[in-house]
Amino acid sequence: MSSAPDTGAAVRSAPANLPRRHFVNILLGTGLLASAASFLYPVLRYLVPPKLPDMGDDAVLAAHISELKPNTATTFRFGARPGLLVETAAGEYRAMSATCTHLGCTVQYRPDLREIWCPCHNGIYDLNGRNISGPPPRPLEAFEVQIRGGDIFVRRKQEA
Numbered sequence: 394m395s396s397a398p399d400t401g402a403a404v405r406s407a408p409a410n411l412p413r414r415h416f417v418n419i420l421l422g423t424g425l426l427a428s429a430a431s432f433l434y435p436v437l438r439y440l441v442p443p444k445l446p447d448m449g450d451d452a453v454l455a456a457h458i459s460e461l462k463p464n465t466a467t468t469f470r471f472g473a474r475p476g477l478l479v480e481t482a483a484g485e486y487r488a489m490s491a492t493c494t495h496l497g498c499t500v501q502y503r504p505d506l507r508e509i510w511c512p513c514h515n516g517i518y519d520l521n522g523r524n525i526s527g528p529p530p531r532p533l534e535a536f537e538v539q540i541r542g543g544d545i546f547v548r549r550k551q552e553a
């Protein structure tokens with residue numbers, strides 16, 4: 394009798410292992426696909442952003458008159474983006490988009506400068522939203538201001 398191990402048994406059991414090997418391959422493949430999808434999905438969402446709801450021409454309530462004093466400002470929500478309402482030192486109201494035209498940071502009013510300032514890269518806009526210093530390439534979108542009773546409403550400027 395031979396004492397050598399029977400290698401034929403391992404060869405004979407190979408077909409029995411095939412479904413298990415196939416199952417492991419499917420599991421690994423599914424894991425790799427899920428990993429790839431989890432990396433690619435944010436990239437695709439960044440490259441093709443979803444359409445955001447827009448306010449169109451509708452007026453939105455930006456503030457109550459009592460909330461502002463001369464040489465101050467407040468932000469408000471204009472659709473999916475922020476807006477900036479400024480009461481100038483002379484008591485006039487100016488409204489514009491608060492999204493910087495450089496890389497999209499939110500701008501703010503600087504009472505000490507009496508200008509609109511973007512803190513990300515030190516961009517400066519005047520009170521009409523014109524870009525006057527720093528990297529912003531375009532003016533801020535200016536909005537139309539309407540006073541109704543004690544409320545300040547803002548809407549997109551109508552094309553002439």
Ligand code: FES
Pocket residue numbers: 493494495496497498511512513514515516527528529
């Ligand atoms: S994002 Fe405003 S200056 Fe760069």
